[in-house]
Amino acid sequence: MNALLMSRRDAVTLAIFALVVLTMPVWLQPFGAAYPGLMQKFAIYAIFAIGFNILFGLTGYLSFGHAAFLGVGSYTAVWSFKLLTMDALPAIAFAIILSGLLAVVIGYLSLRRSGIYFSILTLAFAQMCYNLAYSVLTPITNGETSLQLNLRDPRIIDSALAPRPAGLPSAGLFGHTFTGLEGFYFCAAALLIAFFIAQKIFASPFGMMLRGIKSNQTRMNYTGFNTRPYALSAFVISGMYAGLAGALLAVTDPLAGAERMQWTASGEVVLMTILGGVGTLIGPVLGAWIIKYFENIFSAFNEQIVSRFFDFLPAGAHEVVTAVASKFVGEGWNLTLGLVFVLIVVFLPGGIMEGVRRIAHLFDKSRRAPKAPAKLSTQPAE
Amino acid sequence: MALLTRRRLLQTGMAGIIGTGIAPMMFTKGAWAQEFCNNPTGDTVTFGFNMPLTGAYADEGADQQRALTLAVEHLNGEGDGGLLPTFSSKSLTGKGVLGKKVAYVTGDDQTKADAGRDSARRMIERDGAIMICGASSSAVAIAEQALCQEMGVIYMAGLTHSNDTTGKDKKRYGFRHFFNAYQSGIALGPVLGEAYGKDRVAYHLTADYTWGWTQEESMKNATEALGWKTIAPVRTPVGAGDFSQYLTPVLNSGADVLILNHYGFDGVNSLTQAVQFGMKDKTVNGKKFEIVLPLVSDLMAKGAGEAMKGVYGTSNWDWQLKDAASAAFTKSFGAKYGQPPSQIAHTSYVQALLYADACERAGTFYPPEVIKALEGFEFDGMGNGPTLYRDTDHQCFKDVLVVQGKEAPANQYDLLDVVATASKDSVTYDPAIFGGELGPDTAAMC
Incomplete structure (x- = not known):
């Protein structure tokens, strides 16, 4: 029972978060995002970002190689589907274990340095993993073609329990295959568990220790703490989160490609975290949702849609606005993302969460005298 | 900061149960209640x-x-x-x-299997697409074809030239018009062999x-059947851009023909760079060095320009074919876009x-x-003969x-010369050589 105890504030946050996540199919409807494929991505990348934030937000160690764990998680899960069973749980378990092991190795080596050197080391390891997956380990990963299920896969446990179905099976839970929104609710459940664990870590003495590493590692060392095991644990935990996210990607769509491990994917999770707010619980989740939304919705816009949107404008202005705006959607969605990112970093260095705090503070002030700022700013390591 | 009491835990727990238990039933009912995936009702x-x-294949797209x-x-x-x-x-009556x-709805597959599946999923799940058509990379086509099989949506592959698309990885819901x-x-x-x-x-x-x-x-099988020797092949990443590091060893390897298994921008870049290396003017083993681009399109020939001259390759179709259908399609496409259509x-x-x-012929979707x-299905009048x-x-x-790349193009679109045609019978093979299974055709609910 003790492990489940949490502060009132955390409990309320968790309850509200759960409500928001589980009602996604409703409130995302007006945004055109309420289809399972995208909502699953929302849940999965939120897990990825939460895990990344445990390392970056708490210890200040900026890893540029987290996509490697995501990729390993996906490959492991697909192999579990191919060799053992289509059940999601063993796939997830194997994925978390394997990505955790990889994180121990990479973390042990990379954490000997901090700051920019650490970032470069993780980037180098991730790039190595990507190149291994892309060309060297082609028999295991199927390279650029991506690893997929096959009708002739052994699937030892499944074929022992029941006769083989015709056609490719899809992932499920205890013999029940996910259809429609079930895959999303499965990912949402995983997200809630991941969020709960992150809350516990943030509130624990261990989390405090990690924050200590961020604010001044040298002082921590002088007071007699050996900080490296703590940093390594944080690294491994966030690697396992990434593994879980990778496994869920494979559960919702049993395919694993090497591009999942590319440095752009590592960079994306950094963007998500910074966009949302480093070191906050909700921030990275918001960042993940916004980036995935932009990627999926904005990239599908084309000139006709933009033109229809600006129909109300007079003829001349209409053409100009359409021509300009259409550069920012479709293939150019990265441009919009970059713009939003720059604006946020310049005006809200603490990410979206800082904006939320400022607004909340405004309302606070109008009601009663301002209290001390909610959070003391901390200094990054190095 | 009160600790969570037993009572509060039960309360939050109940909220969660209500959320997870009721929500799915509330919002999914009806959404998937149809006879087959995306049955068009309007x-x-x-x-x-x-x-x-x-x-790498954006031009083609x-x-x-x-x-x-x-x-x-x-x-x-x-x-x-x-x-x-x-x-x-x-x-078909035009009605x-x-x-x-x-x-129609469109999506960008980014020449990546992952992104292609995402995009196809969006079109199926959100936009209600009854059929997916497209792709210019076999990796993408195979990935999307598998997704479509799962979701019960027919996949009409675009340009995919891998033997696996209709071989090892063939699917009941996937169809390919392109050759392989x-x-x-x-x-x-x-x-x-002759040249x-x-x-x-x-x-x-x-x-x-x-x-x-x-x-x-x-290509290895075909050329070795002629009596050619093959040096161990070198694999290059898709979208490499710069191929010079792969091209440098070629001239010292003892080879006198370079076969570029590249497509799209990759084909354009590797061919252009090979020509810049002076490969077309070299003599190796007492013979003129040659370059072959087994799969070539107008768009690549346009991109490669001078470098394409005299290079052999194969195509699915060419706008300069003389039959009525090819002429009709070229005219129609040219009238709308001011340029002749490519094979894709x-x-x-x-x-x-x-x-x-x-x-139309089945009378149903x-x-x-x-x-x-x-x-x-046997047909004609689409530009490829029977x-x-x-x-x-x-x-x-x-x-x-x-x-073959034309030596003296008459205009900027007149780039390829059809030098030979392999008959339908000569390129027909036994499907068993590639294995694979089509799988069932049971309609899915997506």
């Missing part, structure tokens, strides 16, 4: 067009989009009708499909994915029409019936063109 039917608008837009226009009776009058099956107007690497090998082999002799040493640079692998294998434009356009026609209408959609592997069989 007065329109939605096609999903998924092509590479970014990435842009032309694909032009052709598919044109196909929708013609199906809805707009424009000049394109291939509808020449098509041997007369069931949409089965009385429903054709609408094996057929390229059969068609190109004799021409190469370059029987005593040659070939060096392969291969795009490192399913298409490159199978084309390399097919042609194959995508034909695929969209073939699907629409199959629905119900996928198992449409699949039956397509399997074993064509068969083989039922055992969903591969189309038709003539294959051997082309």
Whole structure:
């Protein structure tokens, strides 16, 4: 029972978060995002970002190689589907274990340095993993073609329990295959568990220790703490989160490609975290949702849609606005993302969460005298 | 900061249970209650067009989009009708499909399997696409084809040349009009033997994915049958951009022919760089050094410019063919876009029409019936001569063109010369050589 105890504030946050996540199919409807494929991505990348934030937000160690764990998680899960069973749980378990092991190795080596050197080391390891997956380990990963299920896969446990179905099976839970929104609710459940664990870590003495590493590692060392095991644990935990996210990607769509491990994917999770707010619980989740939304919705816009949107404008202005705006959607969605990112970093260095705090503070002030700022700013390591 | 009491835990727990337990039933009911995936109930039917608008094959994707837009226009009776009058099956009338107007949604597959599946999923789950057409990379096509099989949506592949698409990875819901690497090998082999002799040493640079692998294998088999030797092939990443590090060892390897298993921008870059290295003017083993680009398109020839001159390759179709259908399609495409269509434009356009026609002939959109209408379908008047959609592997069989880069182009679009045609019979093979299983045609609910 003790492990489940949490502060009132955390409990309320968790309850509200759960409500928001589980009602996604409703409130995302007006945004055109309420289809399972995208909502699953929302849940999965939120897990990825939460895990990344445990390392970056708490210890200040900026890893540029987290996509490697995501990729390993996906490959492991697909192999579990191919060799053992289509059940999601063993796939997830194997994925978390394997990505955790990889994180121990990479973390042990990379954490000997901090700051920019650490970032470069993780980037180098991730790039190595990507190149291994892309060309060297082609028999295991199927390279650029991506690893997929096959009708002739052994699937030892499944074929022992029941006769083989015709056609490719899809992932499920205890013999029940996910259809429609079930895959999303499965990912949402995983997200809630991941969020709960992150809350516990943030509130624990261990989390405090990690924050200590961020604010001044040298002082921590002088007071007699050996900080490296703590940093390594944080690294491994966030690697396992990434593994879980990778496994869920494979559960919702049993395919694993090497591009999942590319440095752009590592960079994306950094963007998500910074966009949302480093070191906050909700921030990275918001960042993940916004980036995935932009990627999926904005990239599908084309000139006709933009033109229809600006129909109300007079003829001349209409053409100009359409021509300009259409550069920012479709293939150019990265441009919009970059713009939003720059604006946020310049005006809200603490990410979206800082904006939320400022607004909340405004309302606070109008009601009663301002209290001390909610959070003391901390200094990054190095 | 009160600790969570037992009472509070129960309360929050209940909220969670209500959320998880009730919510799914509330919001999914009805959404998937249909006879088959995306059964069109209104007065329109939605096609999903998924092509590479970014990435190494973006040029091809842009032309694909032009052709598919044109196909929708013609199906809805707009424009000049394109291939509808020449098509041997007369069931398409220009009044949409089965009385429903054709609408379409588009997506960017980024030339990546992952992104392609995402995009296809969005079109199926959100936009209600009844059919997905597109792709310009075999990796993407195979990934999307598997997704479509799972979701019970018919997949009409665009440009995919890997043997695996209708071989090892074939699917009941996937159909390919384009030819494949094996057929390229059969068609190109004799021409190469005649032009370059029987005593040659070939060096392969291969795009490192399913298409490159199978084309390399097919070309190796075809050239070794002539008596050529092959030096161990080198694999290159897709979208490498700079191929100089792979090209440097070629001239010292003892090879006198370079076979580039590259497509799109990769093919343009590697060919141009090879020519910049002076390979076309070298003499090795007492013979003139030659470059072969087994799969070539107008768009690549345009991109490579001078470098393409005299280089052999194969094509699915060429706009300069003299038959009535090819002329009609080129005219229709040219009138709208001011340029002749490339082979990917042609194959995508034909695929969209073939699907629409199959629905008309089946009298329904119900996928198992449409699949039956397509399997074993024989047709003509689409620019490739008599064509068969083989039922055992969903591969189309038709003539294959051997082309060569023109030495003296008459205009900027006159780039390839059709130097030989391999007949439909000569490129027909036993489906068993590639294995694979089509799987069931049971309609899914997506």
